[in-house]
Amino acid sequence: MQNKRITYTVKFNQSQLIDLIDIDSVNQLITFNDDTAHVYIMEVEKTNHDIAPHEDNDDNVHDSTLSSNSTQGVDVVTNIDGQNPLTPILCTTQLVPTPQIINSSAKWNDLIKEEGQIFQNANKLRKALFEYDIAHKFTYKFLKNSPGKIICVCKVEGCPWKLSAYAMGKNTSFLVVRHFIKNHKHSAQDVLESTHSFRSNLVSSIIVDKLRLTPDKLPNDIRNDIFKEYGFSLTYHQAWAAKEKALAEINGVPKDSYMLIPWICNRLVKTDPQTVAKWTCSPSYQFEKLFVAYGCCVTGFLRGARPILFIDGYHLSGPYKGTLLTASTCDANNDLFPIAYAIVSAENNENWLWFLSNLKELTGSIPVTLISDRHPSIIAAVEQVYDRDRHAYCYRHVKENFCAETKKLQRGIRGEVKEDAKKLLDAVCYTRFGTEFTEAVEQLRAFSPELANWLETKGDINKWAKSQFPHRRWDLITTNVAESFNSWIRKERTHSICALITEHRDKLANLLYTAKLEMTKWKNEVGPKIDKILMEHVARSEFLKAVRYGDHNVMVRGSNVDVCVNLLRIECTCLEWQMTGIPCPHACAAIKLLHGNIYTYVEECYLKSSQEKIYASSMIPIETHDMPDVNNLTLTDWENNIFLMPPTTTRPLGRPCKKRRESQFQDVHVYKCSRCDQSGHNRSKCRNPNPEKI
Template identity: 45%
Template sequence: MDICRCEMDSIASTSTPSEHLSEHLTDGVPTSTIGYMSRCAVSQSGPLESTVWGNALHSTGQTFASAEEFRKILYKFSLAHNFRYKWTRNAPNALSTYCAVEGCPWQIKARAIRSTPIVRVTTFNNVHSHNAQDLITMAPMSKAKGIAAILEDEVRQDPDLTPPKIRSEVKRKYGMNVSYKQAWRAKEKTKMNIRGDVSHTYKLLPWLCNRLKDSNPGTIAEWTCDADLNFKQLFIAYGCSINGFLLGCRPIIAVDSSFLSGPYRGALYSATAFNADDEMYPLAFGILSSENYEDWLWFLQHLKGLIGSLKVTIISDRHNALLESVGEVFGSENHSHCFTHLKENFGKQATRKNMGGKKGKEDALRLLNAVAYARLEEDYDIAMANLASFSSHLSKWVEETGPEHWAMSKFPNKRWDKITSNLAESFNSWVRKERHHSVIDFVHEHRNKLGTLLHKHAEEMKNWKQPVGPNIEKKLLENISRSLSTVVYPYMSNKFLVKTGNADISVDLLARECTCQYWQMSGIPCEHACAAIRSMGDKVYSYVDECYLVSTQQRIYNDGLKPVNTHDMPSIDSDGNVQYNVDDCTLVSLDPPTTRRPAGRPRERRIESNHIKKRPLHCSLCLEEGHNRGTCKNPNPGAQR
C-alpha cells in the first residue's frame, strides 16, 4: 500500500503512469506490484458532473424567471460545492437561505421584481467556513424534488428510466446515495415538471375533442363524466381511419385492453383492423375507468356506430366482460375467441404433473393445435378423438370452451384465417411508452404516431412491384413452392383434381373453391389451387381476393390524417383553473376520475375468464380436497407424508 500511495502521489504531481512504470521496472520492483500500482493509478475517478454548476450563482443582481427556477439553480449549486443549506424564508416573492454549518457566513437572498414572477438576487455572500467533519456531515441532501431538477434531461431522452437506473446514475454523476422510493418520487416529479399535473390534463379533454372533430371531418371524439364532472370514458376514431376501414379493410376487428400507468386507475381500449397487406390498421381507441361490462359495452356500442350495418367479426380474448358485451352488440356468432389465450388456459389444465412430464404436456398442446387448425369437420372429429384417447379430462375441457368460437372448422362466418388477437397485442406494443403519459399527452402522441404510420404505409404502397403487397406475395410464393410436387388432372368447367401424397383434392377455379377450405377461408389461392392455375398457365394474382390488391390499399389510404393546431389551447394556472379563450368559455372543465391507482405493482395480465378453474386444496394429512393441513378436522395419521 505504501508503494501504491507513493506511486499515486508522484503521478498526480509530475509524470505519467507509463514513465513511473519504466522507473520501477529498472529498480527491480516485482511485476505483480507494478500491475497493482497501475490499476490503482487509473482507477482514480474524475470530477463529478455537478461541478459544471459551480458558477450557476455568481453575484448580486442575478435574475431568474421564477422562484422555482431559483430553487432549482440553488440545489444544483449546492451539489457543485458540496454543502447543505437551510431556508429562513421560502415564498414566491421572497427567498432567503443560509449554510447549514453553524457559524458559516454563506448566505443568499432574492426578491421578486415588483409584481412579476422574476426574482433578483439582493444579497450573496459566497464564502464558506467548513472543517473536514462539516464536509462529511453537511453534504447536500438527496431530496426527491431536487433530484427531479437534475434528472429532467435524462427523463426527456428516456421516459422509461427505471428507479434502479436513476439510483446508479445519480451515484455515478453526482456522488449521492438515494433510496428506491426517492428515485421513484424524483421520476414522478420530473414527469410532472415536463408534462404538468396529471390531474389538470382532464380539464382540456372537451376542448381537444372539439378540435379533433373540426380538424378531421368525420372524426368521432366522445367523452362522458359523472354528475360531479369527474371524467369516466373517452372514445376517439378519426374520420380517415373510419373511411379507410369501410372502403377497403376486411370486416374483422381485433379488440383488446391494457393497463394505463399513472396516479389514476384506467384502461386503454383498442379496435384494430388489417390493411390489404395484413398490417396493423388502427381504427379506434378508448380510455376508460376499468375493464368491466359497462365500459366494454359503451366502447363496443360506439364501435358499432361507426361501422353501421356492416357485419363484422370481432376477435378478442375470453374476458368475462367481453364474452357478454360482444355478444350483445355484435352477436355471439360473430365473436371469435383468441386461440393464443385459450391455449394458455389449456396449458394450466395440461400441467407437467398431470401429463407425466414435459413431453406429455407438449403432446397435449400438439393435439390441441390439431383441433384448432383443422379446416374440415372430418379432420376436427379425428383430432378430438385423438385428444380424448390421450386425456378425457382435456377433451371435456375443450368441448366446454365453445369450439365454435375458436376452431377453424366450427366458426360459422368467414374470418380470413385469423384465429388470434396478435394484431391487438401489436397495438399495445406500438403505444407502450405512450401508455405511461397523461390522457392529453396520449391523445396527442397517438395522433402523431397514427399520422406517421398512415403516411409510411401509403408511401410503401407506391413501391409495390406486384398487384399485392410483400406479405401476401410471400404467402403466394410459399403455396406455389408446395404445389410443385403435385400432379394435376383437368376436368370440365375449370375443375381440377390435384393428387397429393395423402389424398385427391378437388379445385374449382370459377367458384374459387378447394376442398381443403384454405382458399375459401383466407382469400389466397392454396397450394392445390396454385397447382391448377400453374397447369393452365394463368395469372395467379387474378385469383387473389380483391381485399389484398393494390387498388384496395389505395382506397384504404386515400384520405390521410390532418395535423391539429394547438397553439390556442387553453392554459391551466397553478391552482388548476382553465383560462379559456372567449369562444371556448362555454366548455365543460372535467376533473380527474374518482378512482385512484391501488397500492402495489399492477398485475402483469388480467384474469381472462371464468373458464380458468383454481386448483382445489388438498390436505396432506387425510388426502381429501377442500381444506389444508392447518384446518383439517379429521386427520389420518397413517396418511402423513
C-alpha cells in the same frame, strides 16, 4: 533561444517533463511519440551570472530557476537544426500539474452574479441557488424562505457568503437580489466535508431534459449520470423521487390530466372532422368513459381493409388504473392497423356495450366479423349490437381452457397424455371438412369422453373451429392482432390519461407513415408477408401433378388425394383457397400448368391497391399552444371549458403486479436434477439409487 528551456513528454508517461537539449533528445522525442508530441517552451529567470558556453566540462553548467507563471505549450515540434544544438541545460524531470476536471456544473458558475439581479419567482431563485451551490462546491442554509423573502448564508461557520432577495412589490412574484456577498472563507477541511441537501423537485430540474428523450431511464442510471456529470451522489430513493417529479413535469400531474380531456376531444374533432372523440362524466363532473377513433383509421378500414375486427381489453397501470378497450384489424400485409380505443373503469357489460355501440356507428351496415376471447361481458355486448353469428372466439383462449379442464379431470397424468389431448383438439380446430371434423371429435371422445362432453357443452365449437364457423375470417382464428396492440402500447399504459392519448397519437402517426413508406418498397403486387406465404405454397406445389380437364378445371393429384381446382371461380376442393383468399399449393400447381400470373389470383384485400386505400389518409397534428394551463386557470378558461375530476378508485391490496401471467403454452425452463439429470426434482430429493446408468 537564450533564457529559454524546452521540454517534452513521451506517450507512455505524460506526467514527466524531459529536457530537449541536443540531437539525441530530438531523436528520442520522435521515437517515443506518435505523429504528434507535446513540447513546452518556458522562460528561465536571469541570474547574476551568465551561462558559460558549452564545453565538455560539467562544472560550467549552472542551475536555472523556472518561472511558474510563464509557461507556453505547443503541440507540434518546430524545425530544430541539428548542426547548431541548443545550449545544454541540466537534465531534470518535473511533474506536470494535475489537470482540473471541468464537469457539467461549470455552466452554472454565473447564475447569480450581482446585486440587483431579478428572478421571476421564488422557485426560480431556489433552483438557481441549488445549481450555483453545485457549481461552487459549498452548502447553504435558509434563514428566511418564503415566496416574498429569501435569505440564505453559507453553512460554514464564519464564512461571509450571504444572499438576500426580496419581492419587488406587493402584487408581484418577482424577486430582486438586494444584498449579495459572493466571497467564501473555507478551509480544505470545510470543502472536504461539504454535503449538499437534495430535494426531489430541485434534482428533477437537472434530469428533466434527458427524461424527455429517455423516459424509461432507471433510478440507478440516473444516479450514475448525476455522479459523472456533477460529482455528487444520490440515494436510490432520491433518484426515484426526482424521476417521478420530472415525469410529472413532462406529462402533467395525473390528477390534473383529467381536466383537459374535454378540451383534447374538442381539438381532435376540430382538427379532423372525421375523427370521433367522446367522453362521459358523472353529475359531479367525475370522469367515466373516453372513446377515440381517428378519421384516417376509420376511412382506411372502410375503404380497403377486410371486414374483421379484433377486440380486447387491457388493464391500465397508471395512478388511477382503469381498462383500455381496443378494436384493431389487419392491413393488406397482415400487419396491425388500430381502429379505435376506449378508456373505461372496468370490463363490464355497460362499458363494453358503450364501446361496441360507438364502434357500430363507425362501421355502419357493413357485416363485420368480431374475434375476441370468451369474456362474458364481450359476449353479452356483441349480442346486443352486432350479429351474434359473426362473433368468433380466439382459439388460443379456448385451448387454454381446454388444457385447464384436462388437468382438472385427469390429475396426475403424464405430460405426454396432455400433449396428445392438445393434438386431438388441434385436429378438431384446423380441419376444413365436416366429415373430418366429425372424425376428429370421435377420436377425442375415444381418448376422453369427459373432454369431448366438455367440448360439446361448454366449448362453443361453432365459434372457433374452421369447418363450423359460418362466415369468412381469412383463417384468422386467434386474437394475436389484439395482443400485438397490447405489446405495441405496453409502456404508454403506465402513464397518465393525457400522456396516453398524446403518445398513442404519436405512435399511431409514426406507424401509418412507416407502413406507407414500406409500401413503396414492395417488389410485387403483394406485401412481403403474403409473398412469403405464396413462396411456401409454390414450393409445396412442385411435388403435385396437375392435369388439365377443360373449362378452367384442373385436377391436382397429391400423394393420397386428388382435388379439383377451378381458376375461374377461384375454388379448390381443399377449401383453403376460399377460406384464406391466397392460392393454396393445389391452385399454384394449376396456375403453373396454365402459365398464369399467381398474383392475379390473390384476393383483392391482399393487393397493393388495397394497401394504398388503407393508408391513403394520414394523421393531422393538433395545435396545443392555446391549451389551458391547469396550474394557472383564468376566468375565461372556466367560462369556455369543462374541466373533469379524476375517477374515484381504490387501490387493491398488495404490491401491484408488473408482469402478466404467462400462458401455459409458453416455453418454460425445465429444472433438472444435477445428480441424475432427470426433471421433477432436485439433487436434495433425488432417490435414484444408480444415477450413473440414467
